[in-house]
Amino acid sequence: MTVRPVSPAEAPSTATFTIGDVVRHRVFPFRGVIFDVDPVFNNTEEWWESIPEAIRPRKNQPFYHLFAENEESAYVAYVSQQNLLPDGEGDPIAHPGVTQMFSGRTNGRYQLRDQIRN
Template sequence: MTDLFATESKLQPAEMRIAKFGLGAVVRHRVYPFRGVVFDVDPVFDNTEEWWLAIPEEVRPRKDQPFYHLLAENAESEYVAYVSEQNLVPDTSGEALRHAGIPDVFDLDEDGAYRLRSAHAN
């Protein structure tokens, strides 16, 4: 007989970490030249094993940390990125983001901060 609860979670609640960056936070990658705004957070890795294994082993992030979905951009393009917390730092440049998807997800408040549009709030 299989214990249904044994496979429900690989991490115990005490092992879960609180995300360092919230929705609307502007961040940049610690190594690669891109930045973006957080629109979703996974408490631990929640992508495919194939995606994870495609990352070179010497820079492959741990799975037991928050992972962030970003509306990301670099000098050439705009895209959605999935990035581990260990690879993100706050972006303090003050430069506006140009990602075309931002108005669909966020409103800009009077202080220039990104706030989820009410249609996207959980």
């Protein structure tokens, strides 16, 4: 088996954000709270190819699962790191999933609910 060296451009980047962080999309008008992180792209090829090529993100970067909201609705979003910025609004996220997974906020970051141990 031949192992090809990975160039710096191909190497996955480290996650900038973590679970509980409030972020906003760099281009589209929505914000959300992160509830899961994939170190690299972990969705379907069909989903990735549905993004117009001119704005399609690289796969070798963290992707974040968000409880997202805009002015019209609440939904779950899957967003590449290159398309997220820290949210400076400070307002809470009203998505119903937030209260199910998080207990509240401390210093602007949502805190995970304590897990019930069996």
